[in-house]
Amino acid sequence: MSLSSREAYRRELAEIAREDCRIVCLELDLGGQNHPFEAAHPDRFFNMGIAELATIDIAAGLAKAGFIPFMSTFAAFAALRAAEGLKLAMGYMGSNVKVAAPYAGVAGAWFGATHHCLEDLAILQSIPGIRILAPYGEEETRRAVRCAAMESGPFYIRLGRNGIFHSLDRPAHQALDEVLWDEGSPLGTQSKVCLISVGEIGTAVCLQIRDERRDLPHAHLCSLDHKSLKKAILDLRPRFQKFLVVEEHRPLGGIGSSLALMMPDRMVYSHNCGESWPAEGGGHEELLENLGFGVRQAMAQIKKIERGSDELLIFPAGS
Numbered sequence: 001m002s003l004s005s006r007e008a009y010r011r012e013l014a015e016i017a018r019e020d021c022r023i024v025c026l027e028l029d030l031g032g033q034n035h036p037f038e039a040a041h042p043d044r045f046f047n048m049g050i051a052e053l054a055t056i057d058i059a060a061g062l063a064k065a066g067f068i069p070f071m072s073t074f075a076a077f078a079a080l081r082a083a084e085g086l087k088l089a090m091g092y093m094g095s096n097v098k099v100a101a102p103y104a105g106v107a108g109a110w111f112g113a114t115h116h117c118l119e120d121l122a123i124l125q126s127i128p129g130i131r132i133l134a135p136y137g138e139e140e141t142r143r144a145v146r147c148a149a150m151e152s153g154p155f156y157i158r159l160g161r162n163g164i165f166h167s168l169d170r171p172a173h174q175a176l177d178e179v180l181w182d183e184g185s186p187l188g189t190q191s192k193v194c195l196i197s198v199g200e201i202g203t204a205v206c207l208q209i210r211d212e213r214r215d216l217p218h219a220h221l222c223s224l225d226h227k228s229l230k231k232a233i234l235d236l237r238p239r240f241q242k243f244l245v246v247e248e249h250r251p252l253g254g255i256g257s258s259l260a261l262m263m264p265d266r267m268v269y270s271h272n273c274g275e276s277w278p279a280e281g282g283g284h285e286e287l288l289e290n291l292g293f294g295v296r297q298a299m300a301q302i303k304k305i306e307r308g309s310d311e312l313l314i315f316p317a318g319s
Helices: 005-017 036-040 052-064 075-081 083-092 120-125 137-150 199-212 226-236 255-262 284-290 295-307
Strands: 023-027 045-047 068-072 098-101 131-133 155-158 193-198 218-221 242-247 267-271
Touching (some): 052 083, 075 083, 075 120, 075 155, 098 137, 120 131, 120 155, 137 155, 193 199, 193 295, 199 242, 242 255, 255 267
Parallel strands (some): 023 045, 068 098
16 A cells, blocks of 8 residues: 655655665654654654754754754744754755655644645745755655655755655656656647646646546656756746646745746746635645635636636636
8 A cells, every 4th residue: 555755755764774874864743653764773763852943953963974864844844943944054054954844735734824834845945955856656755765865965855744645657767857747648739738736736636637638738846946947847848838837835936936937938827825824724625625726726727728818817826
């Protein structure tokens, strides 16, 4: 049975640490019981409590000493509470620190706005030098963890919570910073709206849309930092005129806004979670529905784009 990205991260890190004694795991109040890394490597597992900013500094020190530290906490705390550490230790200093950030978007659901994170990509993209990965499914998550462990430099890996998704068929030889085209996607039809999926829920929505609209091409992006996006547009831009980026994020600072700036001669739209705050508790799907994000809303947006509706904004708030 497939694993959630959060669990796949833990299992993969524990496995590759058997082969590399430099890997250490720093968990911030997310360890829980029966953590695979703690069970396999208790001398290299540290529960850091709720000291996010201090942990980034500690991880930077461990990296300086030759270790490969992986730090994991809620995306909201990694990207927001510890933003100064991201900027200085990982961006400015370029420390070999790897941050795994589950509970991205509103995956925290009932935990409330304090644990929601619809702003992390905006923050991370604004800090040069940090590699950003948002894998979909167990296999791509495992590859993201291996990539971060093998490549020198700072990484931010955006993960979900408990959602389990079938892995995409990415060839073993294809790098994570390459565009992954949905099998059977029609290519080169300039009049078509090309779907661009970002993250777990964004990709799940695009795959469901493709079940209904096989005529729509779909490109999945796993690597989201500026350098990776520049590489992606070399593949995207020549093929299509119109793009709809589907992302569990706010409109400003998301991947849609970045691609729009990088492709000013193309129409880049964004299906996102808008600018409102969830006013009531609920499950993940309930919160997304309240934020205007999902298959039904994205399909309505696609129809507006295809009609050339003047009601549609470049960065609509989810509708």
